[in-house]
Amino acid sequence: MPLRRSESTSPGIRPEGLPRLLPADTTVPDGLHEHLARHGFLRYRDGRLHLAAELRAAGLTGRGGAAFPVHRKIEAVADAGGQPFAVANGAESEPAASKDATLLWLAPHLVLDGLQLAAEAVGAQEACLYVHNTQGVRLESALQRALAERWSARIDRVPVRLAWAPPRFLAGQETAMVNLLNGGLALPTFTPPRVFERGVGGAPTLVQNVETLAHIALIARYGARWFRAIGTPAEPGSMLATVRHGDGTVRIVEAAVGTPLRSLLADDLAADAAVGRAQAILAGGYHGTWLAAPDAAGLTLDNAALKAAGASVGAGVLAALPASHCGLAETARVVRYLALESAGQCGPCLNGLPRIAAGLSTLAGLRPGPRVRRDIERWAGLVTGRGACTHPDGSMRFVRSALQVFAAELRHHERGACSASARQPFLPLPPGTPVSDEDWS
């Protein structure tokens, strides 16, 4: 049933401060009526590229990991000619991250609003919401219900279909996703062509992370100035982060970009903390970077600050490794997972990652030989920059930072000791790792 005009055009309450994206007062998902009551009706711009100037003024960058300026991607797709396609990428592959799944669960209509606006901005007539199917039936039926609600309320101008990503680490890579949507396996492909030139069905394809789309939905309503009221001048707005504390608790936090890590990880980074004090912070996820805790304590959650420390915001993961755990063992375990998650298409990644993983598990043991570390460093050099996708480079960023941050622990191991007291793994991995080809479909 279409919404009556009086119901649908209420301006919505402009959210002051945070949170902007997630409903603050509830853990129950917003239905369409709650969503419209909260934010008002969707503001279409009635024309291709009309939203791009607002997004440029807002300074919105992609929240999926690469932080690419959103308006430039929209312009590239709109200018590529032909009939474009738009995709909301909710295939959050990082096992340590769950901000996109949380957003899709609590505020699906914000994401779907953004997808409609992004589709309009590039002139797409079709769109797709691409989500990991590891989160169970609950999310699947909620998203289907949200789409059905919108369609019967005639809010959507462009039909949206749901597509399910296989539970693989690389399934969220743009080219893998396009490959799957084109009827193939979710394996990365060699570029060029880039997906903005030739993607789904051969059409220029706009791919935006689901959180990015939710920001678009708010900027379209409240404007660039509102968006820039928080964040840093270079990186405005807010972002969702998955914060994993040393005591094992996990929080999904919406923070202004540029928030001090010390305030996000107060107990973990406090100088006087007794139990559970962090020795290192993993920033970005498993393609991210380890930071020694004293270094992390002086940093802020934005790419300018993190880049200076060799890290990036990445997939919005902050994990505080407590001093009770061995950083080398944690790294070895994750890199073994990353090696098994290689698509196995490119020689250097196929050969290098398992060797590096084996080397790291030797370093995680006691009295590793002197050659192991040198081998790992040589292999890391051979793997970097030589894959079709970002898997080898991201994995090596993780490995190199571990060798630096846990150098003192490595000297302990060489002398036959490990300073860890806990043997339970800290960083999460998905249960079981599929290995057959069918798992990519």
Place this chain on the structure above:
Amino acid sequence: MDKHLRVNPIECAGHGACAELLPEMISLDEWGYPLIDPRPVPPALERHARRAVSGCPVLALHLNRRS
């Protein structure tokens, strides 16, 4: 305009023909996959580079103008 060699790492199966045909710019890593000089192909080597490109059994090597 400068021309650069680039390998499609998915297609490349490590036959190693490129390194035999253009040793000035291509060597093999310890697993047999090509390590390619990132600098522009000098005009004097362009003919050899083309031969390496057409000599790849799986056509994984490309000579591109960098845009």
